Amino acid sequence: MKSANDILAVSKEHADWIPLLELSAREVFELMLGCQLSQLEAAPESGLDITSMVGLAGQLCGVLSVRSSKESTALMAYKMLGAETDKNSQEVRDAFGEICNMVAGNFKNKISGLSEGCMLSVPTVVTGNDYSLHSLTDSPPLEVRLQFEDRPLIISPEVS
């Protein structure tokens, strides 16, 4: 059996993590929202005006972010709660933060040995899209592009 460090070393090819990250997101949406995610071929050029982030520390360091639109996150909250919620409400941001938290937790639990050696922060949600994220990690940028109800959902691990 490989140790966590062996697996992480292999996974320095960070592209190996993409299928696990995609599976993690699909499971969260299926179990908690009762819906299936589908593949998105091209990254959208606009409309991603809300970002949820969870920090990781320990064997895996950095941040996992999930980007979407406020309209999409309101629909996510509706599917989680079964009740309409204003797209600018704290409840919608809370729901979107929890989604990011569960994707990050589910992801690290899928990498053998990592779930014990990697801690998660509580989620942070940023609204608006006029910002740049500058990662200090030396890993190449990765993205998982998915669709939630025909709307883009972009997941990015900025980790090393």
Place this chain on the structure above:
Amino acid sequence: MPDIRALIVDDSSVMRKIVERSLRQAGVNLTQVLEAGNGAEALAVLEQSQVDLILCDINMPIMDGLEFVKQLAGVSNAKGVPVVMITTEGSESHVVQALSCGARGYIRKPFTADQVKEHVLPVLAVKT
């Protein structure tokens, strides 16, 4: 199924609502639901109220779920009250730590109502 007063401890209000709904779907006859956003708030709730079941997250600000469960031993209103953890932390060490601190069940997020039923109903059945 007897009447149950539950305390749900999670820093996400959305998750508290989902846990409550899952308990109802599991057939738990909830007559009262109390909520807390972290372990310290939950301890304060228990100073004033008695409950029959506690559902608790682990990663929370101020006081996390594991510390909360440890401190429950000194709370008279919590004697014999079963605690089930509901958390994104999925490692065996977290499970062992939670159970050794006194938790009676452990559910990993994301979860289904069936998983809540599977883990909560048995601890209610053996409640002392």
